[in-house]
Amino acid sequence: MSQNDDLGRRLKAEVEASVPEVFDEVLKGIEREKGKTAVIDFSSATKKKKIPTKTILSVAAAFAVLLIASYSWLLSPSKNTFDVEIDVNPGVLLEVDKSEKVTDVKILNTDGEIVLDGMDLEGSKLDVAVNALMFSIIKHGYIDEMTNTVLVTVTDENQVGTKNVSDKIANQVSSIFKESSLEGSILVQSASSDNEIKKLSESLSITYGKAALINHLVKSEKTNFSADLLSKLSINELNILMNEKNAADDVTVIGQASRKAYIGDEAAKAIARNSIGVYQSDIRHIQSSIDMDDGIIVYDVEIIVSGAVYEIEINALTGAVSDIEVDAISEKDDFSETTVIETTTHLKTKEEVKEIVLSHSGLSSSDCKFFEIELDFEGIAHYEVEFYVGSTQYEYKVNAENGEILSFSSEIENGEIGSTEIAHEPTNPVKAPSQNVSEAVSEPYSTEADLSSSIDKDRAIEIALSHAGLTKDMVSDLEIEFSYNSGVVYEVEFVYNAVEYEYEISLLGGEILDVEKDS
């Protein structure tokens, strides 16, 4: 280890000696900047957001409170009906007359019943009824931080006065949100009483309002999704999707749909980077956007590195990677445009590879420690997998495209090796153990140490201190960190009597590998 320290010190000395003196220029630059706007958007892409582990499966898919108001205009002899739908999910239908009094209340589904809660709304004014229903919806938890979209649909055969009614209700819902300190989003759409939409709502078993919304989306041609797939989403999710795809032309959107249930762009990007094992410094361009795949909202993260574009699909709720796509591109491309696509390949995800390796070795996840999987593009794209079972280290190479195991080996720390190279064609016999000697062989651990267990930091510190004949309160500047010397080791450092001690202790077995004293 001291050889490495020496190198490190020299490197540091050389860098320090070659740093150009630029502080004067820095001061000048600051003066220049003062003339510009002070606000700079600086976001640390390395910040990892905590990923919520609970899957919010129980969140009601679509909220729909149906308020259907029949509105007869004074001037028109025929009965002009207004249908006003407020979609969250509970289905309640209100028929309203021209003086805005509720004449009839219909319950459309079981959630609607819960929300109506035995209230008698007949004879009350529309705004009172809206109030009562909205508060009941909130009270029963159909709208919360994570799902906050309310859809208002006004349907009228004659398209008269729909704007008035929908605006009024939208405003009312908006102030109810404010009163309840909820940040809500309201979608307001007008629809004509349409057989097409009626059929859609019946065949997909969704409310008229939701069907009308989906119809809007599909007709906008901003997505390729079928109405069927879209119907699986909640109103909130549809709101998010429409926002993402700029498909809200026929719909007025107030506020922003809550994305709090999702892991967030930064977390998605971090997961994406990790899934393909790319270093930040290799990334030319990275962007994350929301999309839908098979009824599930996902983040599509695009990462461009030299020669390839990756698209990684990540479940927006759970953070699980569901797909990785690689396209090779010509080196000369400007990173802001992807041009010539040569090949498209789908790669196995890390989870899939882990399964493959575990079933091949006949081990279970709990047997394995320090599991590491990395994607490597040298030669055939493959995953390098490493893990420990007791004192045995396993290494696997798995073809990233088809999941085929290319090679595997297992090494026991005291120097015995067993390894196998699996030939590409399954008909070929397995080769004899290859020359897979690593440095671990030349520096075997002592057999006295307990090889089957790993020690924790406190134990490592204990070992170091007791070897030096000291206790924790006798020393200062106690530090411990991980390092690597033919295996993971602890580096324990402390100072006693102006002498600096450095211990190297193996993770497996707690054996003291090196001791250094510096005064």
Add this chain to the structure above:
Amino acid sequence: MLLFSVLSQERVENGDLDELIVQVSHGNTAALEKIYVETKAAVYGFALSILKNSHQAEDVLQDTYIKIMSAAHLYNQGTKPMSWIMTITKNLALMKLREAGRFSDPPEYYEPSVESHAVKFENKSVLSAALRVLSEEESAIVMMHCVSGMKHREIADFMGIPLSTVLSKYNRALKKMKNELKEGF
């Protein structure tokens, strides 16, 4: 001895850096200069590892402190100051790469600056060896650990990769450097 002083410098750095950045956010240029003195080698070394070009690294070095001045108010006290500074450097370096259209150009062969003063490099330059034989990520890790004094764990968090990956890459990097320097004889 040097190891000891490197360690104590780390601890002083972290506590001080945190406080200094806060002072900078109030417009204190003296505090900025202290930060500059403490961290310029780290920033320069790291920029070099990405750009492999001393002139561009110098630009990034300069821009980093200008940016620290303007972004200090966004820093959350008590979070890792060194990582924060390095993130600024990294972003600037990447922008530099894009501007220079560097993706298809090979890195320039690095020679230590002729104006650098008294320190005589014992044998061949370790720095040159590092920039010659190491990959971007290996040299970045080595710079961050040896010059910035960042712990492996902090580097792992910064780069968004597992700790054990950092450890083995670091180890491999040093081996490569050792081999390169040996062959010089």
